[in-house]
Amino acid sequence: QVQLVESGGGLVQTGGSLRLSCAASQIIFNINTMAWYRQAPGSKRELVAAIDSSGVTNYADSVKGRFTISRDSAKNTVSLQMNSLKPEDTAVYYCYANRWGSVSWGQGTQVTVSS
Numbered sequence: 001q002v003q004l005v006e007s008g009g010g011l012v013q014t015g016g017s018l019r020l021s022c023a024a025s026q027i028i029f030n031i032n033t034m035a036w037y038r039q040a041p042g043s044k045r046e047l048v049a050a051i052d053s054s055g056v057t058n059y060a061d062s063v064k065g066r067f068t069i070s071r072d073s074a075k076n077t078v079s080l081q082m083n084s085l086k087p088e089d090t091a092v093y094y095c096y097a098n099r100w101g102s103v104s105w106g107q108g109t110q111v112t113v114s115s
Contacts, residue, residue: 006021022034038093
């Protein structure tokens with residue numbers, strides 16, 4: 001199973017930017033899907049953005065045009081660039097990997113957007 005470690009969370013003001021990174025313990029070029037999920041207090045975990053091994057991306061409607069997911073197979077990392085942040089983006093963000101049905105999660109990183 002792939003181990004995932006997130007970094008880059010923090011506190012930012014409305015309109016600001018943050019870049020989250022997820023480092024994988026194994027090569028990622030053959031991981032079918034890597035993604036970022038988030039979970040706010042009292043809410044279900046939801047998909048934010050996903051990228052497959054071909055580089056095809058998928059975004060939640062709420063973040064389209066503001067967030068960009070990318071993967072670097074040479075560095076075994078997946079990143080999430082978050083711009084124009086809003087208070088409703090406040091959540092714990094989790095890195096996700098799915099390799100042929102074997103799912104791995106990171107421990108999460110807190111993102112807090114102040115109004």
